[in-house]
Ligand SMILES: Cc1cc2nc3c(=O)[nH]c(=O)nc-3n(C[C@H](O)[C@H](O)[C@H](O)COP(=O)(O)O)c2cc1C
């Protein structure tokens with residue numbers, strides 16, 4: 342019935358170290374908790390006697406229409422929880438009419454994922470030292486029909502994730518980031534207690550020297566829209582617009598990067614204000630129910646993306662689980678829109694929410 346039901350079912354079947362990789366955050370997990378808690382500091386202001394006999398959750402981004410503004414955030418290695426991996430996620434997201442942002446660390450090929458997709462796909466990228474790897478992925482994404490590139494900019498290195506370090510987390514079995522040259526990914530398969538293989542891989546292969554000026558290199562290589570993921574401040578939102586990006590995702594990476602960073606929801610209004618109408622602003626971090634989605638949409642998000650919940654759906658029930666999770670969250674959103682007296686996404690603005698009494702600033 343709810344995302345937390347999928348979470349409970351998933352926990353029963355997922356390997357404990359993988360579970361820690363999925364659920365965990367950086368260091369003392371303050372930001373992870375803050376993402377969830379931030380929603381509780383808002384209360385909804387329902388309007389009455391508006392015609393809510395039909396509720397419409399459809400939304401368009403970059404010319405593609407989705408049946409729901411609830412999409413799937415990029416998460417690495419879906420085969421850690423389901424044999425079919427991202428192919429099943431694509432089928433589930435397609436059946437729900439939702440956007441699926443595919444991680445550059447997907448464990449199925451971009452072409453197989455595209456073959457299974459029934460709705461829009463975007464490809465997420467990290468900035469690798471080996472730019473030819475990025476250039477190759479950009480070309481393949483365009484050829485396979487992906488609709489945008491999402492460059493994650495909050496991870497010049499991987500956050501210190503104590504759970505993964507204690508577990509000596511490494512990517513096991515026959516699961517691999519199959520879209521990237523195996524030589525680049527070699528480090529991800531071996532680790533020891535006290536170390537995380539993915540952090541070591543990132544230290545070796547991510548380019549931490551990248552700056553705003555480097556975006557021109559990516560721009561020259563693609564006509565696809567470029568979306569920056571991991572923006573939390575008005576200053577960076579303004580720079581993103583000034584550098585010609587086509588979209589922004591407000592995100593702190595699900596509390597997995599800078600522990601102590603501002604909750605995503607708290608960053609959303611200043612980013613929306615700084616971006617103005619120039620580019621769509623999407624949101625992720627802590628969305629678990631329809632009323633959370635409603636709150637983020639009211640604060641100016643065009644779409645909300647879910648990171649962990651689709652993995653719960655995938656682990657619990659494959660493609661059907663992903664579809665069920667997305668449909669459930671969308672139905673909760675539609676229900677909340679009806680009870681709030683705002684039957685269309687265009688009706689959602691800041692008048693829908695107010696700070697919980699005692700939390701006014
Ligand atoms: C297991 C896992 C893997 C992730 N992999 C990526 C990734 O490859 N690239 C990326 O930009 N973000 C990645 N993220 C972060 C998500 O895209 C998203 O920002 C975050 O999970 C949203 O928060 P939520 O889980 O509370 O919905 C990952 C998150 C999780 C939980």
Ligand SMILES: CCCCCCC(=O)C(=O)O
Pocket residue numbers: 417446529539540542543594597
């Ligand atoms: C194998 C390289 C790193 C994968 C990192 C995926 C990710 O972004 C995450 O949050 O985890």
